[in-house]
Amino acid sequence: MEITNVLFSGVGGQGILTSSRVLALAAVHAGLDVKMSEVHGMAQRGGNVDTHVRIGKEVPSSLIPAGGAHFLVSFEKLEALRYMAFLRPDGVAYVCPLEIPPLTQNLKKDGGYLKGIDGILEEKAPHVIWVDAPAMARELGDLRMVNVILLGALSRSLPMKEEDWEAAIRERFPAKVQEACIRAFRMGADHVASNH
Amino acid sequence: MRKLMLGNEAVARGAWEARVAFGSGYPGTPSTEILEALAEHEEVAVQWAPNEKVGYEVAMGVSLSGHRALVTMKHVGLNVAADPFFSSSYMGVNGGLVVVSADDPGMASSQDEQDNRFLAKAAKVLMVEPCDPEESRWMAREAFALSEQFDSPVLLRMTTRVCHQTGVVKPQEREAWSSRGYLKDIPKNVLLPSHSKARRFKVEERLVRARGLSEASDRWNPILKGSADIGIVTSGVSFGYVREAMPEASILKLGMTYPLPIERIRLFASRVKRLVVIEELEPYIEAEIRNAGIPAVGRELLPFTGELNLPLVEEALLGAPRHKVTVDLGGVPMPTRPPTLCPGCSHRGMFTLFRDMKLRVMGDIGCYTLGALKPLAAMDACMCMGASVGMAEGLEKFGGPKEKGKTIGVIGDSTFFHSGIPGLIDMIVNRSEATLVILDNRWTAMTGGQPHPGTGKDIRGNDAPQLNVAQVCRALGVQRVREVDPFDLEATRVVLEEELAAPEVSVVVAVAPCILGARLKKGEAVQIAIEECDRCGACIRVGCMGIHEKDGFPSVDPDLCTGCRVCAQVCEKGAISLPGVGRA
């Protein structure tokens, strides 16, 4: 059973569910089977969240085994590190260089962000590709585009064709933002193509 | 046609295909999206009930009318609806009645991990268990016909990973089905003891007939022929893991798990060298198999708590997981990121006061339960929905000097309507002196913002009759009912002190809408005059993502801060203020 495993991670409210859905839709458009496991409920209140997407000819179950993810797509650095052990030895992490500090408990003890995280990430991950999606989204004038930019970055490594992705984006987003989403998606794809 | 659907959406789709006339229930993760998806079909009457018991009873009335009805809830919701669930088993149905229980192995969003398969068995109600979205669709659809065929409610038992799994579904046309009309039948539907004694035999007869189907059906309980070395009995979400861990094994996949097809299992067992049962949570199937004298293993191979996953099942079946974890995060001091009250949440000020006033807080379930976490840590107990009221009464009556006059119950508005009202009646008639704080944020926030009786909206967002919390309390007979603005800390503190001192039951209603539910626009962020800060940390201890430590000083994140001013009001130096507004 050939299955491609993509794990998304981030902080509740960042929109990782939307990205995962678009990926799953693209797989359906490509005629593939897909199963996806998502988080609803308590964890969404600012906690760490993850969604699992598994794509193949036949996918029996929806959870990615630890050590079995081909790709990790992280919307936040700490959440990239937290889920790093899901990656296979030849896995690739697409990481958005964003820092969202977890809730601090006091001023005296250093409750802030993990120091030196960029170095730790590069040391621990089999392979990291930094995708500064927030900067690209700002360039496009719409911060909500972060999730499609990250998908674009990931897209070159997956079997789906450009038209499958476009169809998925059109299915998921309202007409008035579709063109902007497709542009943002291509921007993410080009970023990876030109830098790696 | 192939369509991508969430398991919960697929249940709604299946029910719609079966021409369900009515859907009810009470929100609860992981079941909530079923009714929300069903409400997208205009031809179905869909409504939220104040609690699961009421939702069940209305659905039973619809069944009596001859129409098909669906009622949904999370696993603990079936405890609330247990009374009608058990008794309706004796009545049976007219139009098909399907009950969804969404269990939460691993307790991602729940207070316990109960395995509701035992409730189906205890109530002698037929039970089916899907493993993925497509099965969720067809099993929901067929469950209505089963219900009518066997004159029983049917429990559609889901779990978190089935409810919240998205996959490819093959939607079908709607069934040709129409209502049977009302049938008056006193011995069947009036559960007097004399009638119940007769119905008791009917229940047993129907289980014999249902077992016949369970034994014979390749659709509900298929056998996947494979190697004779090992046979695996499994059900629900575990099937996927088994299939992936050991594609070569023989598998008996149970879709109907009450009544269990014991003879089918016996036959299956006789054709394999070793029988293994892979099931999540309790050894429900395995115990039945062993009781029937069929040798099987399973429980000793799996953890007793939590969800299963592929590595756990591989370990059970193959001795070790196939994938090795190669990334070692040992030694990295990874900060945790627990869920927190949103910036601008109307509950934050209240819990800051509870903590600073050193109150004994009997809590309840909702977003505000997060007030139990550090740095607020302002809740002493939280058990189940509605329990804050009774626990506050009991503790206040029998507690020592730190509890007398210092005990409050705190309950959300949705929870108050759900099961808080009988507790308040108890406080009144049994002369409690405790104080009940009701957090009236107008929405059922924890489960994603569903309307409740105090919202004034129905499930489709249309206007609906609206109950007023304070009025309800006064009508019950509470003399001291006060409404406060929970964003005004000083005024709220004064009211709390007065009501705690009053030697009778009092209710304090904190009125402020949920920032998410009401889709409030974010206000302007506060500013900190750093030169006036003495680094006491009071602002940090309100536990808000909008304000954090930076180089030893508090720092505001203007993208997150909503300008609610709770942190400003706890700052004794008056260093925090809204731009253009005087300091607190």
Ligand SMILES: Cc1ncc(C[n+]2csc(CCOP(=O)(O)OP(=O)(O)O)c2C)c(N)n1
């Ligand atoms: C019997 C039962 N049904 C449903 C739930 C799921 N649930 C947890 S809290 C909650 C309601 C919370 O609403 P409210 O009391 O208004 O507080 P809020 O989250 O809005 O602060 C629900 C439905 C549960 N835990 N138990």
